[in-house]
Each structure stands twice: as structure tokens, then as C-alpha cells.
Amino acid sequence: MIPLHDDNPTRSIAFLTILLIVANVAVFLYQLSLPRAAIEAFFASFALTPAHLTGSGTAHAYGTVLTSMFLHGGLMHLLGNMLYLWVFGNNIEDACGHFRFLLFYVLSGGGAAAAQIAVNPDSQIPMVGASGAISGIL
Template identity: 40%
Template sequence: MVIPVHDVNPARRTPYVTYALIAANVLVFVFTPGIAGSVAGESGLAQLCHLQAFLERYAAVPQELIHHQMPRVVPTGDVGIGPQGAGCVVGPPGYEKSPPLSVFTSLFLHGSWLHLLGNMVFLLIFGNNIEDRMGRVRYTLFYVACGYAAAYGFAVLNDDSGDPLIGASGAIAGVLGAYLVLYPKARVWVLVPFLIFLPLRLPAWIVLGFWFVLQAVYSYGGGVSAAGTVAYAAHVVGFLAGVLLAWPLRPGTPPPPEPRGLLWGRRARPGR
């Protein structure tokens, strides 16, 4: 697995939409009920119950997306004592939920700080150039469309699943697919774990192509011990959606510039 840290592909304008998406994801994460304790390393039952209730209401659920049926009982956010001990209370939902709208809200939900950080790093590195190429309005619509394609694609493949689907991974996978189409020769600095983290500068088609192959393998349960904990199939569908939506823009995209005198994306000092 390689970890991208920077691309050598300057953008022409400030990526305000990408920055706004990152800020929105961080703010939603910070104010998600029950998430503060997980960031601090705590895992109290009350916090867990609050988090489950919040995700059940605002996350996308494959069963709901495909069958358009609300569950009869959902976590209420309260803690109760039963014959088997303390646990989260469930009861009839006291709210109306729109499954299509839940796909949009799920794009801003994350279950842990590591989940959030990984997604935002990829968005920060690759999103600026896609926004620069598409323009702010089209990029925003593209981002949301890839998120919807990823969620519904995953739901079709897992229509019996009642587990909440959260995270911006599907939409960001679309950004990666677009980047592969539009800037395949752009150089990307990555860290490769080999005893230590080795910095390498590789073409985007190698970095993103390798990432996509891994997601496809993982989606079939290969190479991981618990493939079901991550929606790898959503990554695959989102990536393919990004490729298809960005393909018409490919002929008009100039090759990425190759600035001289750059060290890790910054101008090197004279003599270095």
C-alpha cells in the first residue's frame, strides 16, 4: 500500500469547493453525537448508543435505498438495562427519513478520526486539480453524483444489508477516477512502507491504478480479514463513475506542467 502525500500538478486557482468540503466534513465529524469520546480514546456505552442512533437516522442504509422501507425499530440513543445487562434501547423511529436524501448526508459522516483523515488527505491532494479543470459548480455536481453512484451501487450489491453506509470515500473515489483520466502522467509523491517509509515520485496512473486494483480485490474479500467492515465495492463504483463522467473532458486537458526546481512540491533553495 502506498500513501500519497503530494502531487506535482499546480492548479490555476484556489480550490475553494475542495476546502469547503474538507471543512464541512471536519465540522460534522466534530459535532457528531457520541464521536468526541471516540476521538479521545473513550468508548462509553452512552456515547456508542448516541452514535448508533445518529447514524441510523442520517446514514444511507442499503435496505432503505433499494426497498424504500423504514425499519420498525431503531436505536433511540438511550441506554437501558435488560436481562442480559446494559445495552442500547431500540424503539419505533420517531422521525421520517428520506433514503435518497440520506445518501447526501452520509457523504459527510465518518466513524473515526482515522477514517476522516484518510479521506480528507486524498481529497486535498487530488481534488484541487479536478475542481480547477471542471470549474466550481460542475465539480460540486460531479462530487455529489459520484457519491450517489457509489452508495446506490453498493446498495444494489448488498440490498439485504441494514448496516449504515457512511463516509466520503465513494465521492472521493470518483475524484481519483477523474484524476486518472485527466492527469495520468502527473507525478505524485508517495510514501512506500518498506522497513521505513520510503518517499518516491510516481506517475498518477501507477498510484491510482494500484489503488483501484486493491479496492477491487478487497471488494471480493481477498487480502483482508474482514472485508465487510469497509465498503470497498462503493469505492470501485465511485471510481468508475468518476472515470466515465470525466472522460468527455479528456481531449481538452493539457498535460500537467513539470515545474523545475521543486522539492516535494516546493521551490528548492539555490544550491540544493
Template identity: 45%
Template sequence: MFIPLHDHNSWEHVVSPVVTWGLILANVAIFLMVQGAGLGDAGHASVYSYGLIPSVFFDQKDLPFALDAVPAGWSVVTYAFLHADFMHLIGNMLFLWVFGDNVEDAMGHVRFLVFYLLCAAAGGLAYAVSAYGSDVPLIGASGAVSGVVAAYLMLHPKVKVWVLALGRIPLRLSAQWLLGAWVAYQIFNAVFAQESRVAWSAHIGGLAAGAVLVVFLRRSGVRLFDRGL
């Protein structure tokens, strides 16, 4: 749909968005070191060991001992640090890079980390419920990143964002139109997309969590919807 590049939105409360940077580094490191860049036995095994499998999460089935790396309940978060390939990783990390810093600025480091993990969990739970009984594992930071997008949209709808539309056309648009269209696209696909490899329900879960949590986790005095800009 579009590739985010840069927003003209300075930080007001933090010196550096260290949690956002740390999350990006963690995702990249896990993809390379734990998943073997998504290739071979390491890439395949990690998906089942740390991904969110609804049938395992709800104790309907058990993983083989060799793949049972973490308690099933933990997978509601661990899945969000795995990716299928480089494009999957880069896409999620670009969104986190462009929009995560300002959400972290609005919340503070610790609250932003809690926010990110809760959005990941909400996305994972939404998928697990919608795909109840499925053996198909969920991986990717999209649920958590969707929460970041929802928070950014509620905090800074008037900010201009540079993107590549259709992967090649540079455009500078207000976040309210750009991210609003992105949210609508997620909802449309969640309702109408059939047999898609994309877990749209996880995106919706993350979006809903992000929209609610930003109201309570933002710093005192931080206004929503760019009021006073």
C-alpha cells in the same frame, strides 16, 4: 496501501479550490458536531439517521421515529459526510486534499461540487444494490473520493505525487502508476474480499462515475491524460 502527501501540480483556472476546502471543512465539522467525534450516543445515532441503509433506502424497512432524520432518498448523499472514526476521516480527507484541488481546477467550482455529489450518489447506489436488503449502514466519503481519484488519473496521469508507502517510506511516483495500482486494488477487493467491513462496491461505483463524468464536466479546452504536457 499508501498515504498521499503532495503533488507537483499547480492550478491554471482557479485562484483557490474553495469547494475542495469547503468539503473538507464540512466533513470535519459534521464529524465533530453532529457525530460527536464518532463517540457515544451521537456517533451511534448519526450512522442510522444519516447513513445509507439498503433495506431502508428500498423501503423494505422503516427507521424508528427517533432516528428518522432525513428522507431515505437523501441518504444516498448524506452518508458521504459521516465517518466511523478519526482515521477514517483523515484518510478520506487526505485524498481529497491532494487530488481534489486539481479536479476542481479542471471543472470549475460549481461543476466540481455537482461532480463530487454525483460520485457520492453513484457509490451509495452501488452499495445499496450490491447489499440489497441489508440493514448495515454505509458511511464515509470513499465513494466520492474514489470518483475524484478516477478523474485525477484521467486528467493528470504523468504528474508526480509524494506518498508514504506502507505508512513510512517516502516515494515520488507518477500518478498513473500510483493511482492505477490503487484502482486495481479496489477492483481486486471488490471481486475477492469476503465479509469485509469496507464497502468496496461503493468505491467501484464512485470510480466508474468519476471516470465518466470528468469527460463531460471538465472545462472546454482541458485535455485528458496530460496531453500537451
């Protein structure tokens, strides 16, 4: 069964979890509004490509560690990630506090990116999605 909610009560509103979901959905809707040729340029600019970091490693390329967490390869990719962020994120944000939750989320996503780069540093395949950050939350 796929979880749709949990039974753990929270003491506060998990506004960062909600904000992350809204941001991911907004970026995805923006992706959908782009013409096909522009989507490729959008992903080339904001997705994390390991070879770009291990090669020239420009300052822009390092920023893709963060921006790639908000891109998704399709509707099911987005929905799966947002479902698990919705179900589990509120409990972790409630337990850790807002700032530490956001820090943990970003560091988990960065750790996933570092693992991908370590495993395949010459890859030309763009890495997208919040899966690494959400896996850290789980």
C-alpha cells in the same frame, strides 16, 4: 508512499475542495461531541442503510444518499478520505470548474451508494464516508 501534495499548479483556489474538507471535519467533530447513545441515533438518521431505501423508501431515507457522505466511522477513515480529497480535489476542481466539480463529487458518491444498494439491497449495515465520492475524483 502516501502522497501529501502534488506538483501540479492550479490557476484558482479550490474553495469547494476546502469547503468539503471543512464540512466533513465539522460533522466528525460533532459526532465526537455526542454521547454514545446519541451517536447510534445520529447514524441511524443520517447514514445510508440499503434496506431502508429498498424497503419503505421514505423521502428521509433518500436524503441519506447525500448525508452519509459526510459521516465517517473513525478518525483514520476521515483522515484517509480528506488526505486524498486534499491532494487530488484541487486539480480536478481547477480543471472542471467549481460547479462541475461539486456535481461530479455528489454524483460519484451517489453512484457508489447505488452500487452498494445494487450489490446488497437488504443490508442493514449503515454506509458512511466520502470514499465513493473521492474514488470518483481519483
